[in-house]
Amino acid sequence: MDIETVASLSSFLAALVLLTAFAMLVQKRIYSLIHLFAWQGLLLSANTAVVGYVAAKHHLYISSLLTLSLKVVLLPYILHVLIHRLKIRKEIETIVNVPMTMLIGLALVIFSYHLTAPVRELSSLVTRSTLAVALATVLIGLLMMITRKHAVTQIIGFLAMENGLFFAATSATYGMPLVVELGVALDILIAAFIFGIFFFHINTAFDSLDVEKMAKLKEVD
Amino acid sequence: MTFSPVEIASSAVLIHMLFVLVAALLRRSQKALIAVFSTVMTVGSLMICIAGAMTVWDGATETRVLSMGLPGLPFHLRLDPLAGYFLTVIGLLSFFVSVYSAGYLKGFIGHRPVTRLAVFYSLFLAGMSMVVLADDALFFLISWELMAAASYFLVMFEDEKPDNRRAAFLYMVIAHVGAIAILLSFGIMAGLAGGFESFDGYTFDAMRNVSFPVSWATAAFLLSLFGFAAKAGVVPLHVWLPEAHPVAPSNVSALMSGVMLKTAIYGIIRVTFDLIRVFPWWWGGLVLTLGIITALMGIVYAMMEKDLKRLLAYSSVENIGIILVGIGLSMVFLSFNMTLLSSLALTAGLYHVMNHAMFKGLLFMGAGSVLHATDERNMENMGGLIHLMPWTAALFLIGALSISALPPFNGFVSEWLTFQAFLLSPSLPSPLMKLLMPLGAALFALTAALSAATFVKAFGVSFLGKWRGPQQRHVHEAGPAMIAGMMFAAAACLCLGIFPTAFIDWMDIVPEQLVGDRLSVSATAGGWMWLTPVAPDRASYSGVIVFLGGLAVNLLVYFVLHVRPGKIHRVPVWDCGFEKLTNRMQYNSTSFAMPFRRVFGFMASIKEDVSLAPQPAHAAFPRRLHYHLRIRDRFWNWIYKPVSDASFWVARKVGRLQQGRIQAYLIYSFATIIVLLLLAVI
Numbered sequence: 015m016d017i018e019t020v021a022s023l024s025s026f027l028a029a030l031v032l033l034t035a036f037a038m039l040v041q042k043r044i045y046s047l048i049h050l051f052a053w054q055g056l057l058l059s060a061n062t063a064v065v066g067y068v069a070a071k072h073h074l075y076i077s078s079l080l081t082l083s084l085k086v087v088l089l090p091y092i093l094h095v096l097i098h099r100l101k102i103r104k105e106i107e108t109i110v111n112v113p114m115t116m117l118i119g120l121a122l123v124i125f126s127y128h129l130t131a132p133v134r135e136l137s138s139l140v141t142r143s144t145l146a147v148a149l150a151t152v153l154i155g156l157l158m159m160i161t162r163k164h165a166v167t168q169i170i171g172f173l174a175m176e177n178g179l180f181f182a183a184t185s186a187t188y189g190m191p192l193v194v195e196l197g198v199a200l201d202i203l204i205a206a207f208i209f210g211i212f213f214f215h216i217n218t219a220f221d222s223l224d225v226e227k228m229a230k231l232k233e234v235d
Numbered sequence: 236m237t238f239s240p241v242e243i244a245s246s247a248v249l250i251h252m253l254f255v256l257v258a259a260l261l262r263r264s265q266k267a268l269i270a271v272f273s274t275v276m277t278v279g280s281l282m283i284c285i286a287g288a289m290t291v292w293d294g295a296t297e298t299r300v301l302s303m304g305l306p307g308l309p310f311h312l313r314l315d316p317l318a319g320y321f322l323t324v325i326g327l328l329s330f331f332v333s334v335y336s337a338g339y340l341k342g343f344i345g346h347r348p349v350t351r352l353a354v355f356y357s358l359f360l361a362g363m364s365m366v367v368l369a370d371d372a373l374f375f376l377i378s379w380e381l382m383a384a385a386s387y388f389l390v391m392f393e394d395e396k397p398d399n400r401r402a403a404f405l406y407m408v409i410a411h412v413g414a415i416a417i418l419l420s421f422g423i424m425a426g427l428a429g430g431f432e433s434f435d436g437y438t439f440d441a442m443r444n445v446s447f448p449v450s451w452a453t454a455a456f457l458l459s460l461f462g463f464a465a466k467a468g469v470v471p472l473h474v475w476l477p478e479a480h481p482v483a484p485s486n487v488s489a490l491m492s493g494v495m496l497k498t499a500i501y502g503i504i505r506v507t508f509d510l511i512r513v514f515p516w517w518w519g520g521l522v523l524t525l526g527i528i529t530a531l532m533g534i535v536y537a538m539m540e541k542d543l544k545r546l547l548a549y550s551s552v553e554n555i556g557i558i559l560v561g562i563g564l565s566m567v568f569l570s571f572n573m574t575l576l577s578s579l580a581l582t583a584g585l586y587h588v589m590n591h592a593m594f595k596g597l598l599f600m601g602a603g604s605v606l607h608a609t610d611e612r613n614m615e616n617m618g619g620l621i622h623l624m625p626w627t628a629a630l631f632l633i634g635a636l637s638i639s640a641l642p643p644f645n646g647f648v649s650e651w652l653t654f655q656a657f658l659l660s661p662s663l664p665s666p667l668m669k670l671l672m673p674l675g676a677a678l679f680a681l682t683a684a685l686s687a688a689t690f691v692k693a694f695g696v697s698f699l700g701k702w703r704g705p706q707q708r709h710v711h712e713a714g715p716a717m718i719a720g721m722m723f724a725a726a727a728c729l730c731l732g733i734f735p736t737a738f739i740d741w742m743d744i745v746p747e748q749l750v751g752d753r754l755s756v757s758a759t760a761g762g763w764m765w766l767t768p769v770a771p772d773r774a775s776y777s778g779v780i781v782f783l784g785g786l787a788v789n790l791l792v793y794f795v796l797h798v799r800p801g802k803i804h805r806v807p808v809w810d811c812g813f814e815k816l817t818n819r820m821q822y823n824s825t826s827f828a829m830p831f832r833r834v835f836g837f838m839a840s841i842k843e844d845v846s847l848a849p850q851p852a853h854a855a856f857p858r859r860l861h862y863h864l865r866i867r868d869r870f871w872n873w874i875y876k877p878v879s880d881a882s883f884w885v886a887r888k889v890g891r892l893q894q895g896r897i898q899a900y901l902i903y904s905f906a907t908i909i910v911l912l913l914l915a916v917i
Contacts, residue, residue: 153908156901159897160902226896
């Protein structure tokens with residue numbers, strides 16, 4: 015494979031990541047959301063492997079495998095179990111309606127492209143054009159956390175943000191050192207466990223996972 | 236094998252620190268804890284006192300660089316005569332109070348564990364000694380905070396009472412506002428000494444070797460004066476003092492009032508005379524004015540107070556004012572290069588530092604004994620205690636005489652020296668100062684008189700007359716350890732009053748190093764018996780002769796009254812024909828203070844309500860009369876209430892940010908990120 019092909023393949027994968035990000039932003043069913051999250055992880059893993067191939071950085075293969083096992087298999091599995099145990103069946107309500115959310119998302123993408131324009135001009139990396147997508151994924155993940163009321167979807171938003179960061183790391187600098195990536199992967203895993211435990215506690219305390227209910231915890235009237 | 240003073244002092248500090256571990260081990264057996272506590276504290280404070288006294292005696296300066304501290308910024312210790320003088324004061328009073336505590340703490344056995352008191356008392360002593368020993372800004376501030384934090388927990392000792400928590404909080408707030416000012420002041424001086432990018436200027440040595448530009452020096456001086464004034468209780472930053480001192484255990488009040496306030500005085504002297512060195516005359520004028528206002532306000536509030544410990548706390552405010560008057564005068568004289576007069580005023584201020592530590596320590600210990608015995612702080616409910624607690628009464632009387640500046644006790648010497656400095660001020664070249672000085676001297680004299688009246692009230696109402704309280708309680712004399720502690724302090728008061736020449740001879744090195752002239756040559760010109768501040772033909776005082784004369788008169792009176800038999804008839808009080816005298820009809824604290832309230836009441840916000848419940852049959856004979864009096868600091872409404880209201884208002888507005896919804900918080904972060912990114916683009 016020559017550089018040109020790799021670059022367009024990378025861009026194609028980036029476009030798909032952005033697509034899944036948008037799909038997650040508007041998806042209302044919780045199981046589909048988890049599937050979309052898994053798909054995003056898969057695309058990320060593939061992209062990491064491609065970047066590793068073109069940059070001849072072999073540790074990126076390891077991190078690609080790590081992504082595959084963690085974000086495509088383990089985390090979705092944990093979330094599945096969680097939802098099953100907590101018997102969450104109902105559809106997820108959003109605060110802002112779908113078209114509005116989409117429009118804000120679009121604005122964020124444009125903003126990201128504008129923001130990374132100077133970097134694109136200076137960088138000589140093959141993957142430089144995907145940096146804007148990575149930033150957009152982070153911002154859309156945050157937007158998703160803001161627009162959802164359900165605790166589980168907020169966690170998925172958080173994990174999507176982490177995906178964006180990981181993507182930014184691979185596309186901006188050909189990945190972080192392996193030690194750092196291992197650390198981050200471990201963090202994500204532990205975070206998932208802690209979230210799981212918290213969900214059970216929140217569920218028992220409030221009889222619901224709707225974060226709106228937690229408003230009564232505030233101190234000021 | 237001999238040890239140098241700085242080694243003795245630092246090992247004493249170490250002993251105080253290590254005691255904390257011992258206290259943790261001993262907390263199950265409170266009796267053993269108290270025994271170990273008082274032994275260790277007595278030995279430790281005696282070591283501090285000896286180290287300080289030796290340093291002043293030798294006039295030598297020792298420095299040490301510790302291998303502790305931040306990387307590249309080690310702690311510096313320095314024990315010079317000024318530090319040694321304050322170490323002596325700290326050590327001496329802590330020694331007396333530690334002896335007293337051995338008895339005082341026993342009163343808590345069975346009520347509440349004293350582990351916390353013992354631990355923080357120890358840390359408090361260590362902190363105070365470290366403040367004085369520190370020779371760099373970093374170590375100074377760490378020690379300063381250790382002292383403040385330890386005393387905060389001591390004030391909080393009986394933390395189930397809301398008053399104590401409130402007082403401790405107020406104390407903490409003012410202490411921290413002050414500490415920030417001190418930090419900024421050191422920051423300015425360190426920046427000018429070593430450049431604003433490096434840390435080299437943080438030692439006091441580096442600051443000593445720089446001559447600061449006047450504008451920056453003024454900023455540093457004003458900041459540090461504000462910071463130290465907050466700790467010393469200078470009006471209008473004094474409001475924490477009458478709240479915090481009364482609620483602390485009495486041995487702690489004695490230390491806080493007696494020596495903790497003095498560390499702030501030490502800070503002022505260290506910064507102005509030692510670090511900045513050269514200053515314009517109006518700095519001294521400012522300190523002098525603050526001192527006079529503080530002294531006058533403090534004593535007026537003390538006069539109107541009916542709570543014995545609050546009265547003593549306000550009187551501490553007054554005495555801090557007197558000390559500041561001495562220091563301010565010294566600064567004025569020094570900036571006109573009149574070194575002998577400057578030395579006289581500084582000696583007077585430093586002498587009063589020692590004196591106030593002794594008699595205020597004694598008075599707080601006495602008030603502690605009274606509180607211990609009667610469980611009462613309100614003087615309106617006391618009376619006649621002289622019959623039940625003769626020792627405490629006699630010792631409290633000595634403290635009251637000393638603080639009222641009556642010869643032959645020590646308070647007289649320092650106030651008299653301050654007056655001498657005032658009387659010599661016409662030689663100042665500045666016409667403005669010449670005009671203002673007589674006014675200052677007059678106000679100062681007024682303060683001294685009011686102080687005597689206040690302590691006539693404090694002693695008379697609590698110890699004389701008959702018990703005013705609702706029912707007679709079981710009142711007992713203080714234990715032997717408590718009496719011993721008070722006796723030491725009383726003896727110190729007397730000795731300092733009788734042998735001022737010896738004391739001035741000993742401490743003379745301190746003003747000599749700071750202002751460049753010594754007083755002892757002229758002060759002892761008339762021999763050891765006569766104190767002659769400037770010249771024998773101008774003014775002289777002999778404590779010994781006054782003491783012997785007073786003793787002779789007292790013995791004669793006693794002889795005339797008591798030794799001849801049958802001359803004293805005890806009869807009921809003449810009741811003007813009104814037959815139903817009760818103990819409640821005695822002259823009490825409020826009635827004693829009434830004339831003063833009329834004259835000086837404008838300085839406080841006073842609310843007086845009198846309501847009569849008329850009798851239907853005879854309007855002229857009311858059935859009951861309600862008298863309600865509330866006295867508050869004016870400064871509370873002027874300064875503190877607006878500030879606290881404003882901070883609550885701001886807090887409520889900021890509190891609106893707290894929506895209780897995760898989404899809102901996420902939006903805050905989201906908006907922040909977007910704004911920051913936008914700024915990056917622009």
